[in-house]
Amino acid sequence: DVKVTQSSRYLVKRTGEKVFLECVQDMDHENMFWYRQDPGLGLRLIYFSYDVKMKEKGDIPEGYSVSREKKERFSLILESASTNQTSMYLCASGTPGDEQYFGPGTRLTVT
Amino acid sequence: QQPVQSPQAVILREGEDAVINCSSSKALYSVHWYRQKHGEAPVFLMILLKGGEQKGHDKISASFNEKKQQSSLYLTASQLSYSGTYFCGTDVKAAGNKLTFGGGTRVLVKP
Numbered sequence: 001d002v003k004v005t006q007s008s009r010y011l012v013k014r015t016g017e018k019v020f021l022e023c024v025q026d027m028d029h030e031n032m033f034w035y036r037q038d039p040g041l042g043l044r045l046i047y048f049s050y051d052v053k054m055k056e057k058g059d060i061p062e063g064y065s066v067s068r069e070k071k072e073r074f075s076l077i078l079e080s081a082s083t084n085q086t087s088m089y090l091c092a093s094g095t096p097g098d099e100q101y102f103g104p105g106t107r108l109t110v111t
Numbered sequence: 112q113q114p115v116q117s118p119q120a121v122i123l124r125e126g127e128d129a130v131i132n133c134s135s136s137k138a139l140y141s142v143h144w145y146r147q148k149h150g151e152a153p154v155f156l157m158i159l160l161k162g163g164e165q166k167g168h169d170k171i172s173a174s175f176n177e178k179k180q181q182s183s184l185y186l187t188a189s190q191l192s193y194s195g196t197y198f199c200g201t202d203v204k205a206a207g208n209k210l211t212f213g214g215g216t217r218v219l220v221k222p
Contacts, residue, residue, distance in 0.1 A: 004152075031208055035212075040119075040214055040215075041113075041214055042113065042116075042198055042212040042213050042214040042215045043153070043198060043200075043212040044113075044212070045209060045210070045211070045212075048208055048209060050208050056208070056209075058209065059211065090152065090153070096208055097141070097202070098158070099143070099155035099158065099167075100143075100145075100155065100210070101155070102145075102152035102153045102154070103152060104151070104152050105152060
């Protein structure tokens with residue numbers, strides 16, 4: 001079974017803190033994705049990576065950066081967390097044009 | 112721009128049918144459907160490709176109208192396990208990397 005794991009299920013951070021969310025997949029997928037999920041807005045793509053050290057902005061990249069140093073690991077970084085970044089963050093992996101496998105999500109609260 | 116899903120929510124009795132629509136303003140190459148149960152990760156249902164090819168779930172059917180840039184997901188003889196939020200994701204490129212998801216349709220199937 002494909003497994004996508006995320007470092008934390010729940011995270012509480014203070015405004016201005018630097019936040020790291022990590023995602024690991026075990027299926028050797030080229031593509032990895034970070035989404036945020038908010039009620040009524042569905043899944044919005046923050047960044048994706050199609051290879052090690054390669055990344056592209058998604059639809060809402062402002063306030064976020066990413067890192068992919070190894071094929072299996074994709075990190076989302078909030079340089080200075082703000083309250084409007086309180087959300088559910090979902091990581092996914094997949095091969096181009098094919099289904100995406102999602103992790104369980106990290107519910108981040110910024111106070 | 113996100114595709115538009117309708118309805119936003121639907122309540123069904125077991126055994127009833129429902130249709131979920133997904134409309135885009137862009138020319139599409141493929142439409143992907145996912146279902147997310149409460150507290151869980153989204154799970155892949157199917158992909159519909161321009162030209163008529165489909166891959167995915169054998170108990171759920173869907174259609175893709177390339178001229179209208181619209182896809183419909185058909186929940187036939189619904190079961191309790193069909194409850195959840197359904198998302199469509201659209202891709203404008205063949206074997207592309209980036210899906211744009213709709214806002215979701217919440218489905219509740221009651222006994």
